Amino acid sequence: MKEKANISYPLFDSFKDKLKPKRSQAQMALSQVNVFSRLSWQEIKIVENAVHIRNYAPGEPVFKQGDPGSGMYVIIEGCVGIFLDIPQQAPKQLSKLGDGDFFGEIALLDESPRTAAATAIENSTIIGFYRPDLMDILKTKPALGGKILLALSEVLAVRLRSTNGELVKVSRKLEAVLESGANE
Amino acid sequence: MSNTDSITIAPQSVRLFFQSFFKTLIYFIFLVLLLAGAYKAFPLVVDALFLIIIAAILTAVFNPLVDRLESSGLRRLYGTLLMFGGIFGMVALGVIKGIPTLLNEVSRIKDIIQENSATESLNSMMGDINSRIAEYIPGFQLDLELISSLSAQFFSQLGSILAGALDTLATIIFILIITMFFLVDGKRMTKQLIGMVPNRYFEMSLNITYKTKQQLTNFLRGQLLAALGVGIQSFIGLSLLNWIFDTNISGVLLISTIAGMANMIPFVGPFMGMVPAIIVSLFNNLGDPIAASHFYYILHIVGMFLIVQMIDNNIISPIVVSGSMEMHPLTVILLILVGSQIGVLGMFLAVPAWGISKVVIQEVYQGLKGHHLI
Numbered sequence: 433m434k435e436k437a438n439i440s441y442p443l444f445d446s447f448k449d450k451l452k453p454k455r456s457q458a459q460m461a462l463s464q465v466n467v468f469s470r471l472s473w474q475e476i477k478i479v480e481n482a483v484h485i486r487n488y489a490p491g492e493p494v495f496k497q498g499d500p501g502s503g504m505y506v507i508i509e510g511c512v513g514i515f516l517d518i519p520q521q522a523p524k525q526l527s528k529l530g531d532g533d534f535f536g537e538i539a540l541l542d543e544s545p546r547t548a549a550a551t552a553i554e555n556s557t558i559i560g561f562y563r564p565d566l567m568d569i570l571k572t573k574p575a576l577g578g579k580i581l582l583a584l585s586e587v588l589a590v591r592l593r594s595t596n597g598e599l600v601k602v603s604r605k606l607e608a609v610l611e612s613g614a615n616e
Numbered sequence: 617m618s619n620t621d622s623i624t625i626a627p628q629s630v631r632l633f634f635q636s637f638f639k640t641l642i643y644f645i646f647l648v649l650l651l652a653g654a655y656k657a658f659p660l661v662v663d664a665l666f667l668i669i670i671a672a673i674l675t676a677v678f679n680p681l682v683d684r685l686e687s688s689g690l691r692r693l694y695g696t697l698l699m700f701g702g703i704f705g706m707v708a709l710g711v712i713k714g715i716p717t718l719l720n721e722v723s724r725i726k727d728i729i730q731e732n733s734a735t736e737s738l739n740s741m742m743g744d745i746n747s748r749i750a751e752y753i754p755g756f757q758l759d760l761e762l763i764s765s766l767s768a769q770f771f772s773q774l775g776s777i778l779a780g781a782l783d784t785l786a787t788i789i790f791i792l793i794i795t796m797f798f799l800v801d802g803k804r805m806t807k808q809l810i811g812m813v814p815n816r817y818f819e820m821s822l823n824i825t826y827k828t829k830q831q832l833t834n835f836l837r838g839q840l841l842a843a844l845g846v847g848i849q850s851f852i853g854l855s856l857l858n859w860i861f862d863t864n865i866s867g868v869l870l871i872s873t874i875a876g877m878a879n880m881i882p883f884v885g886p887f888m889g890m891v892p893a894i895i896v897s898l899f900n901n902l903g904d905p906i907a908a909s910h911f912y913y914i915l916h917i918v919g920m921f922l923i924v925q926m927i928d929n930n931i932i933s934p935i936v937v938s939g940s941m942e943m944h945p946l947t948v949i950l951l952i953l954v955g956s957q958i959g960v961l962g963m964f965l966a967v968p969a970w971g972i973s974k975v976v977i978q979e980v981y982q983g984l985k986g987h988h989l990i
Contacts, residue, residue, distance in 0.1 A: 484807065484822075486815060495819060500986045502819050562819070564826035568803070572686045 458485060458559055461508045465534045467583045475576050482565040488512075488552035497549040501539030503562030507531055510556020515549045528553065537587060540566055644947065647973060648954060667787070671794035673972070675802055676832045677840065682799050696799045700792070717867065817989075824983035831975045839880050839968060841936040846889070846928050847876025853920040854893060863913040864900045865893060875921070879928065881967045884952060890921045 453473065455463075458480050462468045468479060485508070488494060494505060497517045505512070509531050515523035526548060529535060535550060540563055552558075570577030655662045678699060685695030798805070806825065813821045851872035857863045865871070875889025894917055901907030910916070948967060955966025 481804075484811065484818075486818065488815060492815060494815075498988070499819065500823070502823050560818070562822055564822060567826070571683045572692075574687050 456480065457508050457557075458483070461506050461532055461559060464532045465506050466587060467504070467534075467537060467580060470583060471576070471579060475579070478569070478573060478576060479561070479580075482561070482569055484560040484562070484565075486558050486560055488556045488558060490552055490554050492552050494550040494552060494558065495536070495546050497547065498545045500543050501536065501546050502543070503539055503560055503565070504534060504537040505550070506534040506559040506561070508557040508559060510558070511553040512556055512558070513551050513553045515551060516547075517549060523549065537584060539563070540584060641947070643974075643977060644950065644970070667791055668794065671791050671798055673832075673836065674791070674795040675798040676829065677836050678795070678799060679802075680833060680837070693800050696796055699799075700796060714870070717870075817987075820983050820987045820989070823986075824979055827983070828976050828979040831979060832972060835971060835975055838933075838936045839971075842928060842933050843876040843879050845876075845932040845936070846879040846924060847872045849924040849927060850875040850889065850893075850921070853924055854917075857913065857916055857920055861910070861913060861916055862906075863897055863916060864904075864907070865897050865913075865917075866900060867896060871896065875924075881948070881952065881963070884948065886921060886925050890918060893917045893921070 455473070459473070459476050462476050462479055462483070463471075463473075468476060471479065488510070494512060495501075497515075507529055512529045512533075512535070514526045514529065514535065516526055517523050536546070539546070540561070543563070566577065566580065569580065651662075681699055682692060682695045685698065686692050690698070810818070810821055810825060851868055854863075854865050854868045854871060858865055858868065871889075871893050874892055875886075878885040878888035881888065894912075894914055897907075897913050897917060901912055907913065947970070951966040951970050952963050955962035
């Protein structure tokens with residue numbers, strides 16, 4: 433088979449580059465989060481206009497345990513640790529999140545206090561998407577707001593299903609332990 | 617309930633009452649001192665701030681409407697322009713139709729007061745009213761000169777407010793332009809302002825701003841809806857009085873508008889709405905024996921406004937107005953006294969302005985408490 437010649441067309445390429453849509457870092461980060469993954473680029477741009485981009489220094493808290501929850505965060509770049517405050521002990525690190533990771537999405541629906549603290553481990557740029565921003569989108573762009581809410585419900589449904597699975601496993605184990613105890 | 621229960625509950629409720637009253641009083645004194653101090657130090661800045669605050673209040677009122685238009689697919693700018701077009705149209709219609717009628721009415725009543733020929737009719741009317749009231753309250757005596765001077769003062773004040781409003785047309789247009797910018801670009805401006813807040817207070821500031829905005833919108837919308845309700849009811853009531861009893865009350869639309877606006881002032885407002893109707897009825901029916909025999913329809917007017925108040929207090933207000941306007945009567949009197957230093961407009965604005973400040977203070981306090989900062 434004859435190989436295709438690699439011919440370049442500088443004029444055409446320069447037009448192609450110009451026509452290629454330019455995506456910001458925030459847009460790219462948002463498109464990777466499952467809450468926004470089904471949105472069109474135009475819709476992501478609307479979300480980008482609503483969100484807040486914040487910079488955190490190492491050791492700076494994003495939120496503290498017990499604070500009223502008000503929204504979710506997406507890490508554009510950097511590293512954030514999720515810590516559990518235990519009385520009279522050093523905070524226990526539950527997880528370490530990096531570029532593209534997100535956390536706190538349940539707080540978009542519920543104002544109950546944060547169950548853990550989030551602290552920047554290194555210099556981090558983070559997108560904050562808060563309940564007021566979601567409410568505003570729901571008011572002015574109801575179709576887009578509906579899509580975000582549906583995606584959020586799907587995230588919750590997946591978590592609920594996995595929690596149920598875990599619960600079944602644990603209850604089976606418990607039953608087995610109780611049975612073996614009774615036999616003994 | 618036992619005796620001991622009633623003994624323990626009473627002082628506690630009294631203490632709570634005084635606690636809430638003194639707390640309000642302290643806030644009030646603090647705010648008045650702050651405003652007075654700021655005005656003395658930077659009068660120009662305070663004037664500019666005053667315009668911005670009025671524009672912000674108007675933005676809170678109109679924002680839901682622009683949001684609704686935007687949600688239907690219209691761009692925010694076009695939605696705002698459409699809404700302003702509608703408002704300007706209505707205002708222009710009101711000015712073209714209403715102002716000449718109003719000025720005629722005011723000058724006519726002023727003429728009646730100043731005319732010498734009317735003095736006799738006025739004297740006989742006052743004599744009639746005095747003798748009728750004296751049947752129930754012995755020794756009661758209304759002074760004609762006092763009534764005339766009060767009426768003249770009221771109408772001259774009304775005239776000066778109107779003249780002032782026309783003089784400050786440029787200011788009103790300026791406020792509307794600021795409002796338009798706030799409506800179109802307000803969200804971006806708020807975002808940029810909040811963006812300056814340090815990370816530590818960011819979530820809290822965002823929440824407080826949002827909740828305050830919500831409360832403010834609800835409060836203003838409630839107040840305006842209640843005012844509109846009272847205005848419409850007064851219009852229907854006065855028209856019915858004219859139709860059924862031939863009470864000859866002119867300027868029904870204007871009186872209803874005053875009644876609706878005055879209703880924003882608790883306790884005193886309903887009476888403020890009633891007074892112009894009574895004065896117009898008295899002057900329009902001067903020398904009419906049928907009207908004299910009906911006590912110049914004063915009782916009819918009072919009765920009608922009482923019914924309007926009953927409907928407003930029991931049906932409309934509980935539905936549309938949030939509880940944020942609940943105030944101690946003494947606070948209201950103090951506010952009206954302070955407002956009266958600025959004029960009639962100050963009396964109108966003092967209580968709603970305090971209501972708004974109260975909502976803002978409450979939300980900030982709750983936010984700081986929620987984030988364990990106080």
